[in-house]
Amino acid sequence: MKFKTVREGQQAVVFNYLGEGRLIIGPERVFLYRERLQYLKSYTANQYQFLVLKDKDGVVTHKRGPCEVFHNTMMYDSIEIKDATKIDANHLIVVYKRLKDNDVQRRIIQGPTVFVPEAEEWLHQFTWHGCDATDKTRMIPGHNKFTQLAIIPDQFYYNVRDVRTVDDTMITVKLMIFYNLNEILKMLDTTHDPVADMINAVCADIITFAGKNTFEDFLRNTHKLSELSSFPELTHRAERIGYQIQKVVFRGYHANDRLQLMQSSAIETRTQLRLNAEIEEMKQHLQNFKLSKEEARTKLKQEMEKAEQDHKQMIDNMKQVHELEIKQLQHEQSLKVAAMTTSSKLDDQKAKNSKEIEHLSKLSDLGVDVTLYLTLQHKPPTDQEIRVSTPVFTHTDL
Structure with a gap:
């Protein structure tokens, strides 16, 4: 006999000696006589969890969080918290x-x-081929397991190994495949591993492509491996399982070590020759550049000299024109001065003549013989003798 306390927020089950039990919800003070008290464990789920309740009769129910359930062993066989x-x-x-x-x-x-x-x-649960963690180009069956399916465009790397050409050359073709999910229901109904289907289809296309070409032809036609038209089986199979192939990228190839060594040597030789040709071309280009710049410099120098000569000639012409203009101005000025001097002399002479005429007129008015006066005014020079002989007529001659 004893007392037990069930606190608030707790629950307990009391079993008597017959195995009968009753539920106690705290807070409560319990007196036990030939009884056993068992506290119940609490299970709490938040808003991102739920509880899985399995009843004694096998019925399972899910209860969304947030919630709290006590594990009553008289009702539940088990309780689990799941995300x-x-x-x-x-x-x-x-x-x-x-x-x-x-x-x-x-x-x-x-x-x-x-x-x-x-x-x-x-x-x-999807179980697909998955990428190997140590080799991204190697796909492992059943390696990728998930429940959430991505509906955005995706891609994967894959190397198609042991591809044989017409001339019996074994190579490995490296590809990158871009795809997009279009119809989820068609995918669920037609395939359980679309990655495996796409891998098998692309292998068939690559083997068909290589089987029509020699190794040299394969090298010349590698650009076609980045075109969707070269992968009819892949595009057809993807469409049948609800996918769409957006693009296939050719990432290169790999042959056996001996062939790869020979190919690398040939590539190195071609690269060296191409580099030598480019170097020689650059040298020729540099020489042409120098010659063109030298020609441009010479032409510019000639143009500068010609411009200088033209400028000098223009200055000389301007000087000559200026001198001619000055001489013309001087000549015009001298003509003007001469004209003014002549006009002044004429005016003086005219005034003098007017005065003389006026004087003679006055003398004439006074009764003076003007002719005699003028004769006396203008005497002949003394160093000259003028003789006038007058013939003498006699009566006999008459």
Whole structure:
């Protein structure tokens, strides 16, 4: 006999000696007589979790968080806390649900969302070829397992090994395949591993392509391996399983070591010859550049000299024109001065003549013989003798 306390927020089960139990929800003070008290464990789920409750009769229910459930051993066989499925915006999940008539219903849930399955639901698990962690070009069957399917464009690397050409050359072709999921339902109904289907299809296309060419022809036609028209089987198979091949990129090839050594040597020789040709071309280009610059410099020098001569000639012409203009101005000035002097002399003479005429007129008015006066005014020179002989007539001659 004893007392037990069940605190607030606790629960307990009291079993009597007959095995009968009763639930105690705290807070409560319990008196035990021939009884046993068992505290119940609490299970708490947050908003991103849910509880899986398995009853004694095998019925399983899911309870979405946030919630709290005590593990009552009289009701539940087990309780588990599980995380809800967080789905991003570019992912989706495939959910199956068992109906009452044993049929199965399939639905697709696309993110972003937080998904909590019901007890009758389960998620589709995809099992595809996955990339080897040590070699990204090697695909391992069943290596990639997931429940959330990406619906954005994706790509993978793959090397098609042991490809034989017409001349029996064994090579490895390196590719990169870009693809996009178009129809999820078609993919679910037609394939369980689309990566494996695409790998098999691209291997068939590469083997067909190499089987039509010799090794030299293969090297000349490698640009075609980046064209979708060279991969008809891959594009057809991808379309049948709900995918679309966006692009195939040829990343190169690899032959056996001996052939690769020979090919590398040939490539090195061709590269060296090409480099020598480029160096010689650069030298010729440099010489042509120097000659063109020298020619341009000579032409520029000649143009500068010609411009200098033209400028000098222009200055000389301007000087001559200036001198001619000065002489012309001087001549015009001298003509003007001479004209003015002549005009002044004429004016003086005219005034003098007017005065003399006026004087003679006055003398004439006074009765003076003007002719005699003028004769006396203008006497002949004294150093000259003028003789006038007058014939003498006699009476006899008459």
